[in-house]
Every structure is written in structure tokens, then in C-alpha cells.
Amino acid sequence: MVSSMDEKVVAVIMVGGPTKGTRFRPLSLNIPKPLFPIAGQPMVHHPISACKRIPNLAQIYLVGFYEEREFALYVSAISNELKVPVRYLKEDKPHGSAGGLYHFRNLIMEDDPSHIFLLNCDVCCSFPLPEMLEAHRKYGGIGTLLVIKVSPESASQFGELVADPVTNELLHYTEKPETFVSDRINCGVYVFTPDIFTAIRDVSSQTKDTATLRRVSSVEALQPATRNSTDFVRLDQDILSPLAGKKQLYTYETMDFWEQIKSPGMSLRCSELYLSQFRLTSPQVLASGDGTKSARVTGDVFIHPSAKVHPTAKIGPNVSISANARVGPGVRLISCIILDDVEIMENAVVTNAIVGWKSSIGRWSRAEGVYNSKLGVTILGDSVAVEDEVVVTSSIVLPNKTLNVSVQDEIIL
Amino acid sequence: MIKQIEALKAAGVTEVVLAINHQQPEVMLNFVEEYEKKLEMKITFSQETEPLGTAGPLALARHKLIHESGKPFFVLNSDVICEYPLLEMIEFHKNHGAEASIMVTKVDDPSKYGVVVMEEASEAARVESFVEKPKYFVGDKINAGIYLLNPSVLDRIELRRTSIEKEIFPKIASEKKLYAMVLPGFWMDIGQPKDYLTGQRMYLNYLRKNAPGELLASSGDDVVIGNVMADETAVIGERCLIGPDVVIGAGCVIESGVRLFGCTVMRGVRIKEHACVSDSIVGWDSTVGSWARVADVTVLGKDVQVADAEVIQMSAKPEIIQKV
Numbered sequence: 001m002v003s004s005m006d007e008k009v010v011a012v013i014m015v016g017g018p019t020k021g022t023r024f025r026p027l028s029l030n031i032p033k034p035l036f037p038i039a040g041q042p043m044v045h046h047p048i049s050a051c052k053r054i055p056n057l058a059q060i061y062l063v064g065f066y067e068e069r070e071f072a073l074y075v076s077a078i079s080n081e082l083k084v085p086v087r088y089l090k091e092d093k094p095h096g097s098a099g100g101l102y103h104f105r106n107l108i109m110e111d112d113p114s115h116i117f118l119l120n121c122d123v124c125c126s127f128p129l130p131e132m133l134e135a136h137r138k139y140g141g142i143g144t145l146l147v148i149k150v151s152p153e154s155a156s157q158f159g160e161l162v163a164d165p166v167t168n169e170l171l172h173y174t175e176k177p178e179t180f181v182s183d184r185i186n187c188g189v190y191v192f193t194p195d196i197f198t199a200i201r202d203v204s205s206q207t208k209d210t211a212t213l214r215r216v217s218s219v220e221a222l223q224p225a226t227r228n229s230t231d232f233v234r235l236d237q238d239i240l241s242p243l244a245g246k247k248q249l250y251t252y253e254t255m256d257f258w259e260q261i262k263s264p265g266m267s268l269r270c271s272e273l274y275l276s277q278f279r280l281t282s283p284q285v286l287a288s289g290d291g292t293k294s295a296r297v298t299g300d301v302f303i304h305p306s307a308k309v310h311p312t313a314k315i316g317p318n319v320s321i322s323a324n325a326r327v328g329p330g331v332r333l334i335s336c337i338i339l340d341d342v343e344i345m346e347n348a349v350v351t352n353a354i355v356g357w358k359s360s361i362g363r364w365s366r367a368e369g370v371y372n373s374k375l376g377v378t379i380l381g382d383s384v385a386v387e388d389e390v391v392v393t394s395s396i397v398l399p400n401k402t403l404n405v406s407v408q409d410e411i412i413l
Numbered sequence: 414m415i416k417q418i419e420a421l422k423a424a425g426v427t428e429v430v431l432a433i434n435h436q437q438p439e440v441m442l443n444f445v446e447e448y449e450k451k452l453e454m455k456i457t458f459s460q461e462t463e464p465l466g467t468a469g470p471l472a473l474a475r476h477k478l479i480h481e482s483g484k485p486f487f488v489l490n491s492d493v494i495c496e497y498p499l500l501e502m503i504e505f506h507k508n509h510g511a512e513a514s515i516m517v518t519k520v521d522d523p524s525k526y527g528v529v530v531m532e533e534a535s536e537a538a539r540v541e542s543f544v545e546k547p548k549y550f551v552g553d554k555i556n557a558g559i560y561l562l563n564p565s566v567l568d569r570i571e572l573r574r575t576s577i578e579k580e581i582f583p584k585i586a587s588e589k590k591l592y593a594m595v596l597p598g599f600w601m602d603i604g605q606p607k608d609y610l611t612g613q614r615m616y617l618n619y620l621r622k623n624a625p626g627e628l629l630a631s632s633g634d635d636v637v638i639g640n641v642m643a644d645e646t647a648v649i650g651e652r653c654l655i656g657p658d659v660v661i662g663a664g665c666v667i668e669s670g671v672r673l674f675g676c677t678v679m680r681g682v683r684i685k686e687h688a689c690v691s692d693s694i695v696g697w698d699s700t701v702g703s704w705a706r707v708a709d710v711t712v713l714g715k716d717v718q719v720a721d722a723e724v725i726q727m728s729a730k731p732e733i734i735q736k737v
Contacts, residue, residue, distance in 0.1 A: 312670075329652065330670035330687040332704040332722060346652070347670045347687040349704045349722060363654070364672040364689040366706060366724065389672065389689060391706060391724065406708075406726075 007114035008058040009133070011051040012104075014097050015044060015121045017065030026381035026398050027264050030357060032066045034121045035074060037337065038267055039274035040285070040302035040320040042074060046274060047119045050127030052082050058111040060086045062121075063100045065093065099233035102200040109194060116196065118235075120188035124270035126256035126277060127189060135168070136191045139250035143196055145170065145240070146189035147251045148258045152180055158260075159186035159236050161244070163251040170249040173240040184251070186236065187258050196239075199248075203238050204231065264354055265369075265377040271337055272318040275300035287315070295327070307338075310346075328363075336367075345388075353378040353392075356399065362388035370394045374409050416616070417489050418448060418456070420497030426487065428455040430477045432470035468577035472570040479564045488577075490558030494612035495600040496619060497559070505594045506561045512590040513566055515540070515582065516559035518600035523547060526555040527578055529593055540591040543583050556582075557596050606694055606712045610675060614658040617642060629655070644680070662697075676707075685721070 015034040024033045034044040041049075044062065051060050062071060071088040079086045095103050101118060108116060115136070117129060125146070136144035147161060160181040162172040174181055233239070243249050257273045259266060278285050279300050287303040289295050295309045299317020303309060307321045313331040321327065321338045331344045334351040343360040344350060350361060352369030359380045361367055365388060369377035373394040381399035386392055391406040401412050418429055431445070449456045459474035471478065471488065478486050485506060487499065495518070506514040517529045527545045530552050531538035544551050556578055569581055585591040599619060601612035617640035620627045629641040639657025643649065647661045650669030655661075659673045662680035667673070672689040681698040684690060688701045693711040701707055702721035709726040719725060 332687065334722065347672065347689070347704075349687075349706070351722065364687075368724070389674075389691065391708065391726065393724070 008056050008111050009054050009115045009117065010059045010061065010108055010111060010113045011047075011054065011057065011117040011119065011129075012061045012063055012101055012108060013044060013047050013051075013119045013121050014100060015062050015064035015066065015071075017091075017094065019065075019094075023262050024264060024267075026396065027267075027354065027356065027379065029399060030382050032064075032070050034062075034064070034066075035070075036267060037320065037322055037339065038124070038261065039271045039278065040304060040322065041274075043261060043267075044074075044121045045078065046124065047121060047127055048078060048086065049082065050129055051117065051119075052084060054117065054129050054133065057084055058113060060084055061104065061108060062086065062088045063091060063104060064088070065091045094232070096232045096234040096238070098200045098203070098235040098239050099231050101235075102197060102204065102233060103231065105197045109197075114193070116192045116194065118190040118192065122261045123188045123258065124261055124266075124273055125187060125189070125254060125258040128252075128254055128256070129189075129191070132189070132191050132252045135252045136250065139168065141169075141193075141250045142199060142243075142248045143190055143192040144250045144252050146187040147184045147253050148187055149183055149253065150185050152183045155180065155183050155185055159240070160184065161186060161240075161251065163253075168251050168253075169247060170240070170244045170251055173236070173244045173249075175236045175241070184253070186240070187254065188260070190235075199239060199243060200233055203242070204233055264379050268318070268335060268337060268352065268354060268369075268377055271320055272300070272335070275302060275318060275320065278302070289315075352376075354380065356381045356384060358382060359384040359386070361386045362390060364389045366391045366393075368393055375411070414491050415448065416494070417491065417497065418452065418454070420499055421487060421489075422452050422454055424487075424497075424499035424503065426454070426499075428457070428477070430457050430459050430474050432459045432461070432474060434461055434464065464574055465572070466574045466576045468570045468575035468581050469573060471567060471577070472572040472575075475567050478567060483564060485561050485563045488560040488562060492602065492604040492609075493558045493600065494603050494609075494616055495557065495559075495596060496598040498597060499559075502559070502561050502594055505592070509539075509592040511539075511592055512563045512588075513582070513585050514561040514592050514594060516557040516596045517554040517593045518557040518596045519553050520555050521553075523550070523553045523555060528552050529554050529556055531593055538593055539589060540582070540586040540593050542586060543578065545579070554593065554595065557600050558602075559596070607710050609694065610658075610677070610692060610710070613660060613677060614640075614675070617658055617660070638674070650686070668703075688719075 027036055035042040048060055051057055068088055068090050075086050075088050089104050091100055132144055132146060156177055159175045160177055161170060161184050162182045163170055259270050261267055261270050287297050287301045289297045291311060295311055295313040295315050297316050301316040302320040304321060304323045306323045307325040309327040310329040312329045313327050315333045318335040319333045322340045324340055325338045325342045327344045328346040330347040332349045336350045337354045339355060339357045341358045342355050345363045347364045348361045349366045353367040365386045367378050367380060375394045375396055378392055378395055380397045383400045384397045385402040387404045390403050392403060393408040395407045395410045397412040421429060445456050461470055461473055502514060524547055527543055528547050528551050529540055530542045530544060532541050582591060599615040601608060601615055603609035603612040621640050627642060629637050629643050636654050637656050641656040641659045643661035644663040646663045647665040649667045652669050653667060653671045655673045658675045661678045664681045665678050666683045668686040670687040671684050675692045676690045677694045679695060679697045682695050684701045685703040687703055688705045690701060690707045692709055693707045696714045696717060698715060699713045699717040701719045702723060704722040705719045706724045711725050
């Protein structure tokens, strides 16, 4: 085995594209979902900063089909900040996660890495990447998946898998099964050796053969090339399922938290998880205050340095306040995400809510979500104005709306 | 009710009997004693042990209502709010010299009420008949719930469940001994919380025109909007915004940053910092927590605690929240 000191590692983070983040509306109307702030940092920042802990990390690639300019600013800023080159690679069309990796194989292999991490951007976890790498080396396979134990009821929403309890080998893999298979699920975080490209190529050429055979007899082939396309390769069904039980794939189980950030409501939960992780890993980024010079803070709170929070406000737990937001006297914020340039006026209350860019909440107004209600968390889109004394409960408000009466369980279009 | 007692005092009444049903007199006892001293009046209770309707309680309190002088007595329904031209009513009663006088008020939708049909549509008219919830127009004057009765009326009432409007008055009217005086100004049935708040608004408006000194003026850091009445013993914090249409009772503590509008805050209530109460009634000795919200015709009973940041609003139907 090559000494780990000389090995280079690259990380690939799949960020998806504009047709993907639909469940994230109205917040994804303004900003690519991967750049939406979770715990005060863009969603993609969390896997990126986790990559920083990988020894001999040479390069981080973001792969997606958003326009390059949407990521340009962020990519250059984060490269400087982390002192690791970060590059955005735009797919011409969706290739699937394995297909996307394969599509850019020449670039990815440029540094001749010994290992390649593949991470999905919309998962929230502690990303134990160095630990995975170490386990992967011991297993000696071509890939190791991060897995977590979940409740049997929720397992079927994800890729369920069975692993050998002794060797941790992946024995069986099935995506969103109809019947219960296992309470261990795929976290969407992988480490591979370059042999993965051979495995994808093999699958890809098989699909091509099947497609060629089919073309004669099937009208399917006449349909626009999407999922049938020969260069569309899913990682789960096309790679993990066939390679399971062949001593090529192994699992590494995390005992920490894991969530998938599908909906805006989940981003609030994930913000909470990351903020509590900051408490352990980088407590200096969390705000503190006792109500004298700065606002009273309880629990884990992030306040951007450019935000102005009145000392008589009370903030937390689980609050993140983005750049240039203004929080007035006597305001109460609990479990919420306040985005850039928002103004919260005096004595207003925001709880279980996401307040979109440039929105304003009037005096003695409330924006609040009720879990277990139809819409759950209250979400105000970009530039929404909630007038004085108005109560917005468990509602979703699309951009540029003005609310002068209280609403509950409504979608304001 | 205090307004009524004060009006009675102004009309020269010396003794008040509060006819109450079987529910808690304990709440009332405290402030009755206080007002007895303050107004130098005798205030007593007459408590029914079973429901006696609107006339039965008069029979129950018969011994308190009959005076050797043979003078008439007032009967006031406590859940109405209006101006109380009681001296004028005494004058009216003396002028017609008959057995009973009732106050009537003009309403827009008489079909909801019992209409009082008078012989002629003048200011002082003899009552001809009563029509309960008329289907077609018979008149637009309804019973305002304020009566001035000679002691002889008591001879007509048995001690049982009896309705004064349906059983006693029609009989007196048929004997041509009942006269009706039209009530000037506003009148409101405040039996329902929403109506109570509307009645309060009308009453504060009346004060604005007739006794603006009773209302709070904007001062210092506190900002007062519109008509606000606060007991002199109430304490109001900084950066509050109060009004319009707010009444704050004795001993209340309104902490800083509180917003109140369209509401009644009864005696001994504490509204904590940054809370907002609108279109609601907060009952005696209740506490509304910091950043809490009470809205939409919510009625908090006596000694209710609203937790910090809690929201209580009855969008669908009014509900009375009692201490558990």
C-alpha cells in the first residue's frame, strides 16, 4: 500500500441544478438551493469545510447544472478562505450522480488522487470524512458509504441497505423499497478509489448495449433522452445495487446526526443541528450577550457581524441572522432564519419561521410556524412586508407581498 | 356595572341591590365593598338559588325594594351599556304618574329584539304592546333594559321563574299603566364579548365628547392613541403603545414595550414586556406573558396565566378561557 503521506485526495460535491430545488420554493426562487444559508453559512459550505479536515486534500469540485456565474463569487471566496482550490464544474445536462462524476473523470483525475470523496450537498451531518477514509483503507474495497441507523418507519424514504455486521461489507442495497429491508440507510456521502470510474464505465456501456438492442423494437427510444440516456448513471440503483455483496463496497456507520435538507422547514432543523455542532467545534462563531451591551442570547445563535441587533431584543435558541439584518428593540427571535437585509421592528416575535431577504416585520407583529400544522414552518419569500400587529401563522408567503391582515395555514400567492 | 351604580348615585339613589344568580359572588364582593365606601351607598346582594328569569329576582328582593315612602325603584339590566339619563327618567315617571316607566332605544334591525309598540311616536308615549322578534315592521324601539317601577309592580310578580318582558310588562301595558321614554345617545347590549368591546368603544367616544378629562392624554415615552381610560393606580411602562379604545383597571401593571388596542384590562392584571393584546378582555388578576399575543375577541377569565410568547386568538368563535 502506498504511504498515506504521498496520497492526494479530491472531493466532489454534487450541487444539483435549478430544476432540482423545487421543493425548496419560494426560497430557491432567489438563490441556488446550495447557497441558501444554514446556520449562517451557505448549505454547501458545511460539506466543503468538512472536506478541509481530509489529509492531503488537493482540490474540491462542485458539480451541478446551475450557471457558473451563480457560484463564481462563492467559489472564489471559499477558495481563499480555506486555502484549498474549489472549482465549479457545470454539467451540460443532468447525468445522475455517478454519471456526473464520470463526465468529469479527466479533470478529477488530473492530480492523480488515490481517493475521491463524493458528497451530496443537501445532506446535513457531521461528515466524519477522515474517519471514513481510514475505514475505507482498512476495508480495501473500491468504495465506502456513510450509513446511519434510522427508525424503521422512516427508512423507506431513503436507500436502505444491509451490511455485514463483522466486515461492514455492503451486502444488499435497495432504493426507497416498498417493504421494509433494513433500518440502515445511505447518507449520500462516499469515498472511492479511482476504480469507481471503471465500474461506472462498465454500467454505462451495458446501458448503451441495452439501449441499442431496444431501439429496434421499442418506442421508448424515441422519447427525449433523459433517464434512458446512455450517460445518465445513478449511483444508487446503477452502481451500489449491482456491486453489493461482491466485496467491493463497504459501509461506515455514523452515530452522529443526519438529515436531508429537502424542504425549507428542514433547513430550520438542520440549522439547529449545525449550530449545536458549532458549539462543540467552533464556539467562537456563536453569539453571546446578556442584554447590556448586546442583545440577550440564549442557546445556539449565529449573528452576522454586519447585522444590527438592539440590546433589548432577546435571541435564541436556534437563530441565525444574516448580513445587514436589523433587529429592533424588544424583538423576540426563537428558532428562525433571518436572511440578508431583513428588518424586524420593535416588539415583533419570530418563531419557527424563515424570513426572506429584504422582508420586514412590523411592530408587535408575529411570524410563526406551528409544527404538525398543514404547512408547518412559516416562510416569507423575498421582500415581503408584514405590517404592524399582523400575525402570520404557519403560512408561506411568496415574494413581494404585503400582509396587512393576519393569516393562518395559507399560501399567499 | 360601576358606571350604572355611579349613575344611580348621581340620580339620588341611596341603596343598590345586586341581584345575582348562583355563580361566584366572591369575585364581586371585593370591589363592592370598595365602592360602597367610595360612593357612600349601601350595596347589598340578593342571590337566587334557582333561576328566576328577569322578574323573579325582584320578588326575591321584595323586602329590600319596598320603602315606607312608597317611592319608585330603578331596575337596570347589567349587560347593557348606554348613557344613563336617570334624573330625566324620574321626571318622566312623575309626569305621566302611572305605575311603570321603561327606557327604549331605536335600533336598525328591530326584528332581532322585542319591539315596544307605542301609541304615538313622541318622546313620551304610552306603551301599547310588545312584539317579540317581529317578522314585519311594527316599530324600531326596543326595550333598553332600564326601568323605573312603583312598588305596586311587585304585587304582580310571584316568586318563581318569570319574564318581566313577556309576562309582567304586557299586562301593565294592557292596563295602560306603562310608559316608554326614548333613550338619547348610544345603547348597546354587551352580553356578548364582541358587543361588550363595541359598547366600551361607544362609551369611550361618549366620554371624549362629554368628559374628556376621564381619558388619558399622551405623555412622555408612552404613546396613547385615541380614547384610552386607565385607572390612576395602573402603572404603564416605557415604549408602550396604548389605544385606541382601551380601558385599564385599578392596580394593573403594563410593562414596557406593550401594545394594547380595543381591549379591556380588568383590575390587578399584569401585562408583561412586549406583549400585545387586541380586541380582547383580560379578566381580573390575570397575567399575560412577555411577547405573548391575545387577540380576536378572546376573553380571559379571572386569574388566567398566559405563558411567555404564547398566542391566544379565537379566529373562529369567541371563547372564554377560565383558570383550570
